[in-house]
Amino acid sequence: MKPVLPAATLPRPTILIVDDLPVNLVALRRLLAKVDAEIVAAGSGNEALALTLEHDFALILLDVHMPDMDGYEVAQLLRGEERTRDVPVIFVTAAYKDDVHRIKGYDAGAVDYIEKPINEIVLLSKVRVFIDLHRSRAELRHFLGLIEDANRRLSVEIEERRRSEEDSQRLAGTVFATSAEGIIVTDAENNVVAVNPAFSAITGYDPAEVIGRNPRILQSGCHETEFYAAMWEQLRTARQWQGEIWNRRKTGEIYPQWLSVSVISDADGSVSRYVGIFSDITKRKRDEEQIWRQANYDGLTGLPNRALFLDRLSQAVADARRDRHGLALMFVDLDHFKLINDTLGHSIGDLLLQEAGRRLAACVRDNDTVSRLGGDEFTIVLKRIDTAKGAASVAAATVAEKVIGALARPFWLDGSQFAIGASIGITIFPDDATDEDTLLRNADMAMYRAKETGRNTFAFFTRDMNERVQTLATLGNELRHAIERDELVVYYQPIFEAGTLRVEGAEALVRWQHPRLGLVAPGEFIPVAEETGLIGTLGEWVLDAACNDAVTWQKPGRPPVSVAVNLSTRQAKLGLARFTRFATDVLQSTGLPPHLLKFEITESFIIEESDKMLAWLRSIRDMGIQLSIDDFGTGYSSLSYLRRLPVDIVKIDRSFVSEVSINADDAALVRAIVSMAHGLRMQVVAEGVETPEQLAFLQSVECDLVQGFHFRPPLPADEFRAFLDEYQWPVAVR
Ligand code: C2E
Ligand code: MG
Ligand code: MG
Numbered sequence: 001m002k003p004v005l006p007a008a009t010l011p012r013p014t015i016l017i018v019d020d021l022p023v024n025l026v027a028l029r030r031l032l033a034k035v036d037a038e039i040v041a042a043g044s045g046n047e048a049l050a051l052t053l054e055h056d057f058a059l060i061l062l063d064v065h066m067p068d069m070d071g072y073e074v075a076q077l078l079r080g081e082e083r084t085r086d087v088p089v090i091f092v093t094a095a096y097k098d099d100v101h102r103i104k105g106y107d108a109g110a111v112d113y114i115e116k117p118i119n120e121i122v123l124l125s126k127v128r129v130f131i132d133l134h135r136s137r138a139e140l141r142h143f144l145g146l147i148e149d150a151n152r153r154l155s156v157e158i159e160e161r162r163r164s165e166e167d168s169q170r171l172a173g174t175v176f177a178t179s180a181e182g183i184i185v186t187d188a189e190n191n192v193v194a195v196n197p198a199f200s201a202i203t204g205y206d207p208a209e210v211i212g213r214n215p216r217i218l219q220s221g222c223h224e225t226e227f228y229a230a231m232w233e234q235l236r237t238a239r240q241w242q243g244e245i246w247n248r249r250k251t252g253e254i255y256p257q258w259l260s261v262s263v264i265s266d267a268d269g270s271v272s273r274y275v276g277i278f279s280d281i282t283k284r285k286r287d288e289e290q291i292w293r294q295a296n297y298d299g300l301t302g303l304p305n306r307a308l309f310l311d312r313l314s315q316a317v318a319d320a321r322r323d324r325h326g327l328a329l330m331f332v333d334l335d336h337f338k339l340i341n342d343t344l345g346h347s348i349g350d351l352l353l354q355e356a357g358r359r360l361a362a363c364v365r366d367n368d369t370v371s372r373l374g375g376d377e378f379t380i381v382l383k384r385i386d387t388a389k390g391a392a393s394v395a396a397a398t399v400a401e402k403v404i405g406a407l408a409r410p411f412w413l414d415g416s417q418f419a420i421g422a423s424i425g426i427t428i429f430p431d432d433a434t435d436e437d438t439l440l441r442n443a444d445m446a447m448y449r450a451k452e453t454g455r456n457t458f459a460f461f462t463r464d465m466n467e468r469v470q471t472l473a474t475l476g477n478e479l480r481h482a483i484e485r486d487e488l489v490v491y492y493q494p495i496f497e498a499g500t501l502r503v504e505g506a507e508a509l510v511r512w513q514h515p516r517l518g519l520v521a522p523g524e525f526i527p528v529a530e531e532t533g534l535i536g537t538l539g540e541w542v543l544d545a546a547c548n549d550a551v552t553w554q555k556p557g558r559p560p561v562s563v564a565v566n567l568s569t570r571q572a573k574l575g576l577a578r579f580t581r582f583a584t585d586v587l588q589s590t591g592l593p594p595h596l597l598k599f600e601i602t603e604s605f606i607i608e609e610s611d612k613m614l615a616w617l618r619s620i621r622d623m624g625i626q627l628s629i630d631d632f633g634t635g636y637s638s639l640s641y642l643r644r645l646p647v648d649i650v651k652i653d654r655s656f657v658s659e660v661s662i663n664a665d666d667a668a669l670v671r672a673i674v675s676m677a678h679g680l681r682m683q684v685v686a687e688g689v690e691t692p693e694q695l696a697f698l699q700s701v702e703c704d705l706v707q708g709f710h711f712r713p714p715l716p717a718d719e720f721r722a723f724l725d726e727y728q729w730p731v732a733v734r
Contacts, residue, residue, distance in 0.1 A: 204250030301357030421456030505562030594624030654688020
């Protein structure tokens, strides 16, 4: 055997030489120098035996004739010891003619003889044989050790593996038994071989009812055969399938599950088992659906919300484009909703929106969509409209009229009756635009136009709207600088005593002298100012200007002329105390007597934060300033409500005044307001008087004051001053 180990890993062999004559030992040592071995020498048998305790000799060269203990004795003792039994012994002896000695030597354990005088070649060759033998043995021992080691390790490993296999089998068993997911195992023919408890819990089938059968019994019938074919095809090619599948429980209930199927193969690659793991995703689906509903439907009205509306709109546009149909988009904004909400509280407001939503939905066909964008804004998408010229407009107008009619019917909420109306903007695909964004913008603009024209109407989009709306959108920024640049101006519209037509005072009405747009009416920028909070500064500016001007109107010999300033609800919200201080300062610095100043407020002004507001109104009255309720009749406060208010004047809204001479209801209403107000010792102003008939009627019901285009429109400050100067003051001054 070739040594395969590096020499260094095996110890160098050691040879013991034993002879009583030191000269022989020297000679032997010299001869053995050619052998790759350590040489240890002993001068006697005893010494030799002692040395065997310290060394592990590869070979012993033993002199036979030694004085106290001869070689045979030594050899016999060596054979008797476990440690040295196998150490080869070569006797070194004089040549014997007879074999008696030889035999004695072999008996004693010699393996060979070397005769003296020693022949070097014979010695070396014999010694080398034994050294090699020793080395081979050492190697063998070493390898045996390694093999033993490896064996030991191997058996440890085997034990570990066995244990871990047992563990994982136990684990798999536990998982199988306790998993919340249903597990079903089928054989190569797809017959059920095992199911776990979760399977039974989910499907309702006991193992005995399914084992040996085809899982087909679980199918719901919801999927086409192609579905299963595709699943098997994927199992064949990818050995894995997962997806959502609808199955049937034993009870017959159909439910969704998330299923993943794996193929388990034999060593030769053929199918041995199919393992299906599934979970019941009914709850997840329900949650998803709820989340979807919440994300897509308005919680209050149950109508599609903005997100779903946009989705439906783009779907409708795509359909219309493909099928060459027309489509109408309508924006519906409830009139006065904000006021109701502010005045009567959100719960009434909510009820109203719900009812309005129901009425709107009843106005359209099933495949049209009514959505709530938020607040009091609704949209309607009318689909599949004829594209013939004018047909779309007719269809949309018909629906718009229906909607207006539906919303005009009184609302009974919480035991009381309410009236609202709607302003509707309409745009048509493909006439006005062919993309959703433009359609949305168009409908919005048209709706604003409808609102401007007078509420409870609808307006179609027209091209000229675009430009105007775009300019208005930029107003917010410019308004900021309007005051600094002195672009705001106050106009004054005279107010007359109805009976004598004597000028009693004037209403201050602000305008914006815009560098590009010309004179902009307050209806266009007051809402912007309110939204941006600029109304605070703007209101103070108007009050200051009005008081300064009013001081110049007072002349000796002329009856005093009062000035009425409009206040916005928003202004009050920005801080009552600050406004009071400002008013006090202005009155002081201008010297205008407080009783010549009036504040015009609306009903919403009072009803919001009512207690605080009432206290403030009283404090204003205590300063000597008079208070008017503006636009009376458009809000929702009853006449009797007026009694609670610290108010001196009621201004009847011009929408009632405009009809008094032709509409009996309005005439009756105005009459009632006047008599009620007088009963409460309040004065009544009729605004928007445009005709002599209106004036005559107002005089007949003893309305106190009148204001309107019939007399004068609002005038710039200097024109108003000139008007006062030229005015023929009636002689009968009270
Ligand atoms: P308002 O206080 O009801 O003012 C009366 C409005 O009726 C004025 O419109 C006036 O020009 C208009 N008017 C007067 N007589 C007639 C008539 O015979 N026929 C018709 N059709 N209209 C008539 P204006 O000046 O456009 O103001 C609109 C609204 O803007 C005002 O309604 C008021 O609420 C608000 N406003 C005006 N100036 C200010 C202000 O300085 N501050 C605040 N907060 N609001 C203001
Ligand atoms: Mg007013
Ligand atoms: Mg008014």
